[in-house]
Amino acid sequence: MKKTIITVVGKDTVGIIARVCTYLAENKINILDISQTIVDDYFNMMMIADMSKSLKPISEVTDDLDRLGEEIGVIIKCQREEIFNSMHRL
Numbered sequence: 001m002k003k004t005i006i007t008v009v010g011k012d013t014v015g016i017i018a019r020v021c022t023y024l025a026e027n028k029i030n031i032l033d034i035s036q037t038i039v040d041d042y043f044n045m046m047m048i049a050d051m052s053k054s055l056k057p058i059s060e061v062t063d064d065l066d067r068l069g070e071e072i073g074v075i076i077k078c079q080r081e082e083i084f085n086s087m088h089r090l
Contacts, residue, residue, distance in 0.1 A: 002051040002080070003032070004058065006065070010074030012043040019072055020045070020065075027061065028053045043074065 008020055024031060031050050035044065036045035044088035051058060062078045 002027075002058075004049045004051050004061075005079050006047040006049055007077045008045040008047075008069070008074050010043055010069075010072075012041050013073060016072060016074060017045065019068060020047075020076065023064065023068055024049060026042055027055045027064075028083075029061070044071050054075065 031049050033048040065076040065078050
């Protein structure tokens with residue numbers, strides 16, 4: 001399994017989850033876990049996704065999600081699990 005951590009942060013608007021999840025589904029990226037909150041009109045979502053059956057390499061998915069974030073007014077970050085873990089290890 002190739003796990004990826006995807007974070008989405010920005011001003012809350014209708015359709016953020018739908019747009020991100022639609023992109024992932026269209027590219028055969030399976031969501032394993034998802035958590036989202038809204039605090040004071042700010043949206044925050046974290047996903048763990050399995051990219052092992054992805055139609056695209058992670059570099060292309062990252063670029064696509066960057067563009068999608070700009071389009072819908074949020075910041076979307078995508079990192080391989082091992083990089084995320086290395087950056088957040090104490």
